[in-house]
Amino acid sequence: MKKIAFIILILFAWNSSFSQKTPGYLGKKLVPSYSLGFAPSFFNPNKNGAKGFFTFNLFHQLRLDYVTSRKSAVGIGFETYSTGIDYDSYNNNNQDVSISFARHGILNVKGFQLYRSFYSNGIAPMGKRHSLGLKVLFSSTNFEDVGATKTKPDNSNPYSNHITSPYEIKKGGTSKDFGFMYSYSSSRIIADIVVLSFGIDFNVIFSAHYKYLDALIINSNNYNGDVTPKNQTEEAFLNDKAKQRVFSSQFLMLKIGIGFLAF
Known part of the structure; x- marks a missing residue:
């Protein structure tokens, strides 16, 4: 009888040890999820043109996490959102050309992320977690409602050597960016299947940084007040504005x- 009890005890201990090493809550490792994000739009407009302390950009994220151990997971994600861009007038003194904008543009952004998550308590994917990863973002601008007008030289005008007329923007406002992401979130599992989470993301988009640093520290005389280089081409100006907005919205x-x- 004692031998049987001893064998049962050994089997129980072995099973308990095996269960502790098995990753995933109830042994389940794959977690697809959807997140709705709220990014503050304090100083720049959202896609509706509003800005302020109670104004947000809405992000939509799809993620797929795979649990690799009781305390870690890896994941991939896709996100999409739209936001607004304010424009100062574009001026090129070398060509004697300027463009004015009556309204904001709409920046449409799609991005992909690859990350690793570490859980400080609970069993992955449940509990508090820290995630580190990389992001790649692709953006384009809709200029349909910006109300652009272009002023350029016109020697045929007897009253002025310039002419101003409505202008359709056909290129520019695109951007490809990359950066690092850090996320902190807390998750709980309901009915052994539904995963609810709440968290905060910080993203540093590096492809927009170098011009800010150059403008503020090194060559400030070569930049306009909106940190765009002076006398750059129209397309480069619109691309820079897209990069700046990606940086601030992320x-x-x-x-x-x-x-x-x-x-």
Whole structure:
């Protein structure tokens, strides 16, 4: 009888040890999820043109996490959002050309992320987690409603040597950017299948940084007040404005998410 009890005890201990090493809550490792993000739009407009302390850009994120151990996971994600861009007038003194904008443009952004998550408590994917990763972003601008007008030299005008007329922007306003992401979130599991989460993201987009540093520290005389280089081409100006807006819209985001334990 004692031998049987001893064998049962050994089997129980072995099974308990095995369970502790098995990654995933209830052994489930794959977690697809959707998150809705709220990025503050304090100083720049959202896609509706509004800005202020209670104004936000809305992000939509799809993620797929794979649990690699009881305390870690890897994941990939896709996100999309739209935001607004304010424009100062574009001026090129070398060509004696300027463009004015009556309204804001709409920047449409799509991005991909690859990250690693570490859980400080609980069993992955449940508990508090820190995530580090890389982001790649692709953006384009809709100029349909900006109300642009262009002023350029016109020697045929007897009253002025310039002419101003409505202008359709056909190129520019695109950007390809990359950077680092850090995310802190807390997740709980309901009914052993639904994963609810709340968290905050910080993103540093590096492809927009070098011009800020150059303008503020090194060659400030070569830049306009909006940190765009003087006398650059129209296309380069619009691309720089897109990069600046990607940088500012990505910096901070609050998010809530829902997912499920797939298998």
